[in-house]
Amino acid sequence: MSIPLPENAKQDLLARGYSRRHFGRISSLLGMGAALSQFVPAAQAGTTKAPGDAPFVGHPNMVRIGSNECWTGPFPSAIAAGQAMVPHGNRYEPDHLRATLLQNVSLVDNLPLDHILPWPGSSDPLSRSVVSFCSPTRGLVTANPTYETAWRTAEWLKIKLSRVPLSAHNNYATDVRAMLAADPNAGAYYICSPNNPTGTVTPLEDIAWLADNKPAGSVLIIDEAYIHFAGTPSAAALVKQGKDVVVLRTFSKMFAMAGLRLGLTLARPDLHERMMRYDGPNITTMLNIVALACGAESLTQSVAISQRRNEMIAARTLAIKHIEKRGFRVLPHSQANMFLVDWKKPAPQMKEAFAKQNIEIGRHWDIWPTMSRITVGSMSDMQAFCQALDHIMA
Ligand SMILES: Cc1ncc(COP(=O)(O)O)c(C=O)c1O
CATH class of the missing domain: 3.90.1150.10 (Aspartate Aminotransferase, domain 1)
Structure with a gap:
């Protein structure tokens, strides 16, 4: 599925070094396309995938x-909150559910409301942040191995990609100093902490070091999909300090809502504004009311x-x-x-x-x-x- 990009988004992309040939590829990454982008066929994405590694291999009896x-x-009280919304499914927003979700995030993460955006999952904002902060002139740096959506997006857009091995000497954390050395002029540095697939955590001090030493104009994308399983400190603290950091969260893991689709980004409003150029704010405003209710309740548990x-x-x-x-x-x-x-x-x-x-x-x-x-x-x-x-x- 692909949507036409607004004129101002096209101008911004051209100014950052993208060409008109990128437009179709970029719009195919947004919205539903993002959830599917991680499954872009290997040949297209330039990554080799072994047979037997196909997504969705699950069968009900396995x-x-x-x-x-x-x-x-989901947690029992979150299921109850979601179920209570089903009879109100005729309404777009029966009960300020989106506002309640933001309020709860604001309390838990100690962030102003205008630093929080809800999404139907975190795949779209992950792909979108690569589009928004990287370009043909400013690459992406990730760990290796790590969750592939960011690097597949870079490959799909033919953006320079540097992949840096995890640090065996530092509990298999992401090696932030090696990441900076790999591309001192990158547009974005992606850190998944805890990292998928290793489950290893990158200490917040290392992430803070990179935030303080990265090149001007670049952004750290910190993917905290699994943070509730670790219980370790969040990079939301760096967002609060005004750093160039976008934190991604999903309700698909600890909160067991993968099929309900809900995610968050935590970032300064100007960074969010750069991510929202491509299709207006609709994707973050028109959310499923069952997911909103279920997610808002989960956060309090x-x-x-x-x-x-x-x-x-x-x-x-x-x-x-x-x-x-x-x-x-x-x-x-x-x-x-x-x-x-x-x-x-x-x-x-x-x-x-x-x-x-x-x-x-x-x-x-x-x-x-x-x-x-x-x-x-x-x-x-x-x-x-x-x-x-x-x-x-x-
Ligand atoms: C590290 C990481 N980030 C993001 C996602 C995307 O999750 P979702 O789109 O369900 O929010 C996943 C899914 O497995 C993941 O492992």
Whole structure:
């Protein structure tokens, strides 16, 4: 799906070094296109994808620990809040739901209301921030491995892309100094913390260092999709200080709303304004009322959040111990609902072997072709995974 770009957006893009040939590609990334952009066929996006790594491989009867979804639904009170909105589905905005969501974010993250934008998920603002802050003259820097949507967007737009290995000496955090060295004139530096697929956290001091040392006019895109699983400090503090930082959040993970579609960006209004040039504010105003109600309630559930985090940690610990007992290495220091396992053979082979046992495990990244990402599911999901591993190794 592609929408015509407004004239002022075209002028801005041309002024930043894009050409008219980019317009169609850019509009295909916005709105629904963004959710799909992560699945741009490999040949088009210039990334190699192994067979068996197709998205949406899940089948209803499989143990689904492949897509970093939450193993259960939204919190009970959030489900109730969402359900209560269904009878009002005839109204565009029955009860100032969007305002309530923003109010709750403002309280939890200690940010002014005009620094918060809600989205139908975080994929659109992720792609859009690459479009907005990078260009053919100012590249994108990411870690490797990391979540691919930002780098796929750069490849799709033929923007210079630098990928920097994680720092093995610093708990597999993103290596911010190496990122700056890789491209001292980049338009954006993307840091996913906790990082997908390693679950490792980049210390806030490192992110703050990059915010203070990056080139003028560039922006840090900090993807905090998994932060509630780690409980670590948020880069929202840097937004509050007025830094050139855009924080991305999603309700798809801890809040278990992947199918309901809700996300947030936290940033200075002028940075948001640069992201909103392409299609007006509609995408952030016309949101699903069930998702808005469910999301607003979820944010207030601090006890349920830490219970769910502890549940995840118990299931992760059980699975990792079992894998290590079987002689495989798990990449250490994950603080999120995923980890990488090194099978010492091509990861797609193990993915296929698990699929035969009705277990859908995650994909691999080209930099580490023998490692699979395992999502932490429920305790019983992880017990089934361990049994399947025993079966495969028998
Ligand atoms: C790091 C990261 N960012 C963003 C997203 C996109 O999430 P959504 O579009 O569901 O908000 C994902 C989804 O897996 C992710 O892992």
